[in-house]
Amino acid sequence: MSKFYRSNQAIGVYLCIGLGLLLAYMLSTSWVFRETRDGFLLGFFPLLGVAGMLLCSFALIVDPLRREIPEDLGDISWTETGQAIAMLIGIGVYFAAMREIGFLLTTPVFLFVYMFWFGLRPLKRTALLALAIPVGIYVLFSVIGVRLPNGILPAFF
Amino acid sequence: MNVEALNEALALVFTLETMFWLVAGVFLGVGLGAIPGLTASTGIALVLPLSFLLDITGMLGLLIGLYKGAVFGGSISAISFAIPGSPDSAATVYDGYKLTKQGKGRKAILIALYSSVTADTLSDIIVILIAPTIALMALQFGPSERLWLMVVAIALLGALSGRHLAKGMLSAGIGLFLGTIGTDPVSNVPRNTFDQVWLRDGLHLVPLVIGIFAMSQMLEQGLGVLRSSRRVQEASGKLADLFSKTSEGLTFREYLSCWREMGIGLGVGTFVGTLPGLGATVAAFLSYGIAKQSFPEKRIGEGSIHGIAAAEAGNNATVGPTLVPLLAFGIPGSATAALIGAALMLQGVTPSPRMFTLHPEVIYALFMILFIGNFVNLGIGRAFGFLYARLGQVSPRVLVPTIMVMAVIGAYSARGDVYDIYMMLGLGFLGFMMRKIGVPEAPLIITFLIAPMLEENLRRALLINRGEWTPALFNSPLAITMAAFAALVIVITFRMNIGAKLAKVGRADAGSEPRVK
Structure with a gap:
């Protein structure tokens, strides 16, 4: 397997794709936008979690450590x-x-x-x-x- | 001081049952620590289901005893085989193993034990003195201050618990997401359940903890066993020295000569322990590095008891202080503190500053157990420390399948729910993948635990401020300061790559890197 596919950048790409799909799925469900008794959106915190993960995954693609291969991933097949x-x-x-x-x-x-x-x-x-x-x-x-x-x-x- | 609560705590702690579980915890902890690859977190994760069966002081005795024992136990295999039982003891390898090769393994284990217990006891006293004062301050916080305090903790955890900020924060994001699966805490409406009825109660803590901390580690070790036939034969011959009557022990004068190194370990360990995210490994390497730089004449790194004293005092001094953020703010500062907090929650006691007024007897009991645990650790370490060295020779071929069975039993016995097992296995794979790509587990478990509090405080702040976000989030100078601090932590860590620098701390000084299994 080429080294790029094990790099932080590649991990960021895989995660962005996976999390993008998860976000799309969540946005397609009705409960996310339902308002609760206190006027809060039911999906606010779950979406915050996914958005946070997406942001971090994007950071993996662009940050200074992007070309690094995680130590434990280097030798796994x-x-x-x-x-x-x-x-x-x-x-x-x-x-x-x-x-x-x-x-x-x-x-x-x-x-x-x-x-x-x-x-x-x-x-x-x-x-x-x-x-x-x-x-x-x-x-x-x-x-x-x-x-x-x-x-x-x-x-x- | 609440004398009534103190009397109640005395009556709870000084029972045969509590003492039994404290001794059992230390006994088990030293053993777990002595086995390479098993850490305090793995041990606590495995015994967490058992804590359901105990009363609150028995549970605290078992978990705190296990924690204290495991941190010391890690030094035994570090000294005997140059394989630290856990990363916390990696700094002990440099001098410890050299002493073993010189036939002074007995002396090395004894100074590790005495410095661990000394620093642990003194740091516990500091905890007992400062935790109530901090909790008193925390009681003045409103929902927005509490909210930002949790954000600061998450930022510190993400920034400091790994060498890569994005991965630390990713782990926190996973924890937040998993923590929202189940039922909305205010309106009781199911959410984020992927239309699965069995997810309506949310992810149960026990399978999550066992999956992330125990099963993932066993998968990794299982693969390690399949990959190589690593043996710990190299130092086996030297083990005989540990049991020999003629082998050189430790004199009281030698113990006293290490007071400066123990002092460094105490100071560094206490400070590092109270900060979320850093933990015992960083404390041990920092203390070791400072002692080595400060006292070049003591030849630390060349087989010196002073190096062991600094490293072991440093890691054990974090044990008590790591509970300070949990007790004072209700926010666990490390994975192990999170597990102890989880066990308290399973017993119906939510860790928070209000715990000091609502359950003072539990606080007193916890302080007593923290303190007594050191003497139990000393007794068990002194009596069986050398025998525990043999545990490092237990084959992982036997150990890994056995712990897998224990993980299955633990996850199933908590609620008797079949889904818990499959959840544990799935989360075990998640934990395994996280380890492989270098994502730390601690922010996940801590954010998972504080996610409901985070949500509750935000919603309360919004309710108080009639749905207006700006006053809800920034209603006091303290809230604004904490928000700015959280942002600063993230920006500075990103710009200066602090996590990577901390991960390397001490190692450059030490020359060769120990094998951390």
Whole structure:
């Protein structure tokens, strides 16, 4: 990827496009211009937030630091962005499964998969930790009075 | 002094439960601080849902203990592995790690602990003395002065919390926008909900905080783990020195010889801590830089306990003062103060100058916990500090998935709402992207918290002035001065690029830049 696309200037352009669309969407809705009991526009503060963000994004395009590439953005690739999204999707799936099947059955699977993905070896150690950590968390939370989803298992505490 | 409230506070603080949570907070905080990559904000974000279950003093004990412990804990891995537990302890690396390589790691950790506790205790005393006076002044403010005070805080936060003004202000803009999602505070009409019924109650604080502070950091660390197989083996052999009976400890004379450096740390940390946006990292580097310039004969930077004393006194001295803007004006000055303020709000106590008259017992209890927390920090640091060094060796391959599970539980257990989890994940990605493009998180969370107050004060000022904007905004010389000051902060920061200069503070002096993980 060319360096320009990672520069503050490019980030400013992307943000301006996104925020411009958000502003257009907001202006197309009726609630923004509705007057409240005290005569204040309902959309004043949300619009102020978007306008402020737009102004800052524009500043990124023109200010003296515009050619600079943010330190952490220099080494990130599309693959890594995909990996971050995959991690989040995995957590979403884990949560959905946890609600149905229960904390104690799903968390070891989640931990095993993620620890394995992150390169924890040998497998025996990964499996042992994946089993022990959820039990520890379950006991700790039960002691302090937080009930974790039991799912298809009976409640232990 | 309200004796009745003081007695009530004494009865609330000196209970087994409060003491337990204070000790647990410090214990957890030192551990979190000692693990590279975990900061006080991450820790507080993760335990915030737990604070629902506690009474107000238990909650304060847990959070303040965690905060104090984490700021000191960061020095342990900085000294043991040259990897600061958090950026706050980056300045400690220069001398701390050199001492560890000389087999004097024990001495380094002890001076870090003693200077941290000394400066923290003295700065807490200053807070206890000045906060009520400032709050008394703040009580005289009308809605327009309060409004401009918040604008000044946002301008300072945007200007000083990152190296790029536009990005700091962008973060504040995101916070303001997110803070308006939900229901209008006056007319109770839904707004900015994108026609989603589940957004009518607005964004809940717990998933926001966990997403922005914990999940985003775990995503970043997870990617770091996938990218490299960084190890902390280098210094492992030297860890044995920490536990050795024959290893050189710290004498009382050596501790006393650092009084000038601790004094610098106390002064700088207290001042920096009370200003919104700067924080412990800048305080540590400033104190370190001043001490190094002032006492060249002490060879700071070459493995000197005086360098550690300056840096650690500097960062810990910000802990109490960072609560001053929160208590005196109701405006948090840092991300951690914002989280403590949020926890107070979740307990039904809104931080503001009126808190001194409405909830004096909570103020007294908070002051007592701030003070006692230092002795707990000292005890736990002295007894377990060397053991905590081992925590730096915990593999992020185990830690990252475990914290991800804790984040899910934390976000879900607060309200039991499924949408909170998906919101937390979305905000986690937002936080991750913000980190990547260099947008600081602190202005977002602080503006999110003060957005309702900002709106309320503007609308009240307009109501008082029958809808006339000019008298509503500029009805007193103080309001005009504060408006001018806010504008000046933005113009000066933009013209002089102050954020970038502060970000570099101290580093040029130190020669090599420590690795901040």
